[in-house]
Amino acid sequence: MNIQRFIAPTSREAMARARRQIGDSAVILSTRQTAEGFEVMAAAEESLASIAQAAQPGMAAAAPAAPAARKEVFANTQTSVANDTEAMAMSTLSFQDYVRERMLRKRRESLGGAAAEPEAPVAKAMPQPAMRMADPEPIVVPVQRYNEPPQISAPRAQPIRTRDSGFADSQPPTRFATQDDQRMAVELNALKDMIEERFNTLAWLGSSKNNPIQSSLMHKLIRAGYSPAMARALLERLPVEAGAGEALRWLMDAITRNLRVAGNGAGLADEGGVVALVGATGVGKTTTAAKLAAQCVKQYGAGSVGLVTLDSYRVSGYEQLRSFGRMLGVVAHLAHDRAALKDMLGLLAGKRLVIIDTAGLGQRDQRVQDMLDVLEMPTLKKVLVLNAGSQGDTIDETLSAFKADKLHGVVLSKVDEAVKLGPAIDALVRHHVTLRGVANGQRVPEDWQQPDAGALVKMSMGSANKSAFDPANTDMGFYFAQSGGRNANLGGLHV
Incomplete structure (x- = not known):
């Protein structure tokens, strides 16, 4: 059996390499995360089929001989899992025994008795298949095709391990939104609003420069003390065909209609x-x-x-x-x-x-x-x-x-x-x-x-005195840089 080893940064890339090398009949034998990357052990389905057919008639005789085969394979405890897999041609049953043996060895090492304990008692503890099923926590790792997700079953809920390390999920872990992500989202939305506001302001100021009547009225409103938000809300509704005199009368009438008086x-x-x-x-x-x-x-x-x-x-x-x-x-x-x-x-x-x-x-x-x-x-x-x-x-x-x-x-x-x-x-x-x-x-x-709304509006627009606080025409861009006005509350303006 030709078992091949593939390493890639992620499980998806490793499986893809196995498929390109072996073909669609690739069978995944094991997966794990190593220091070099994600490791996948795979073999062609044809080679496994021939071994499975040869192993079926003598399955009963192969079971008693399994301890001797395991003893020969694991004589050198320093050999890595990858070298063990490449050195021996395993059938499905022998591969399961191999996995069980590795897990039992790991458990002994965690208890501190792996160095002094010989291999022979392990072989004697499992001379028959019935005894092997009685061992604690048996794990069955079925052979799966390349395009099928790994299927691992166990009698109890426990951390499932294959070979030397835990089974690595091929899917990336779920990442939940953090406080930094929310803060970044708020800042991005604020930046988006600011950019849109700036572009709208520039476009509006450009149209005002092209329209001298609108520009003159804007200057007049700002000099009279009206806010940029009010000035822009009114001038955006100014009739396009109105002349200079008609535009001023329309502007004063619009303010008069919106000023509530008894x-x-x-x-x-x-x-x-x-x-x-x-x-x-x-x-x-x-x-x-x-x-x-x-x-x-x-x-x-x-x-x-x-x-x-x-x-x-x-x-x-x-x-x-x-x-x-x-x-x-x-x-x-x-x-x-x-x-x-x-x-x-x-x-x-x-x-x-x-x-x-x-x-x-x-x-x-x-x-x-x-x-x-x-x-x-x-x-x-x-x-x-x-x-x-x-x-x-x-x-x-x-x-x-x-x-x-x-x-x-x-x-x-x-x-x-x-x-x-x-x-x-x-x-x-x-x-x-x-x-x-x-x-x-x-x-x-x-x-x-x-109160007389018309008289008050006329009085407010009639000031002709020059003041140091009056803006020049070139200063209008600064007044309308923040023209949106969060508290403008001009949605109900009647014109």
Whole structure:
């Protein structure tokens, strides 16, 4: 029998080499992982068939002679398995005995008695086939074809070994995703988004340069204080056939339609109820409360208004509200906590309009949520007072901190002090809040107006003063480098 040895980096390549050398009739005798690579012992099916036919008539006589044959084969214990296999022509039965003998020897060596124990007792322990079947843990390694997977059976669940090492699986082990793989996937997705955004920005800027009207409007919006996200969202919807004048009118009309304002007869004094004015320090909450109270007193009398303050932090905060109340003939009350506020609202339940003035808290103050919890009542309307002259980022943070989605509306104060109204209008449009009033001075009650969306947008776009903060045409690329705007929230823009 011609047994050949094949070594390759993987089991698949070793079996492929055996098939190319021997042919489709190659029979795999053993496989193992060695230091040189993956080893496959194979032989042609024809040579095994001739030996099997010769071994069948004398199988009974071959069994008693097996111990003597094993003793002769394994006389030199230092010979490697590969040399033993190439030196002897084994039948199927003798190969099984050979495997069993090697496993028994390995077991003795692990117990520490392999060096002193002779080979003869092993041969005597298995003189008959029946005795061999009684040995512990018999393992049968059937002969398989090249294109069939190895089939190994054992009476018990145990690590199966052939020859000198454990049976190596021809398939690679399953590899599970690690934390590094997940981090790499996140970074690749971020890189992909960044590349797509850059290409889209470059393409959009290229089209803007080719379209002078669009480029001019973009520059005008940025100079007015509108965000790049808002400017791009509007200009992407600009009609292509519009001229310069029509394009500007369309742009202002689009902003006007998206700015939510209270209609005529829907002001805070007209609606009535319980209104709590919240906001940062110094935005004019107390002055706004006095203006609202003056409007209600003028229309419905002094008995229709109730004034309550929660401002116990600011020095003379309560005294300022009391001074406005005395001017209007209205008594101002002080509430220290939620329970006192509930009692006070119960006493003022017959009033048409109850105005609650609160302490000024910056948008990053940790007490903002505590104050909002105090004001969390079913019939109470929270109105945020915003300084129109604040930066766009500050207005954004303030709207988020005071929960813009739960506000009844916004009062835009200090409009007369604001150089640019674009940031405030931009933030109101993106956060989808309703503008309930406009305060443009300190006089009570004269400096108060009902909001007019068209007038405010026109005022925001009409600034012609040059400023060091105004960008040049060549700077537009920097403004739109991050034009996506994760918090732009312009999906519902109406044009």
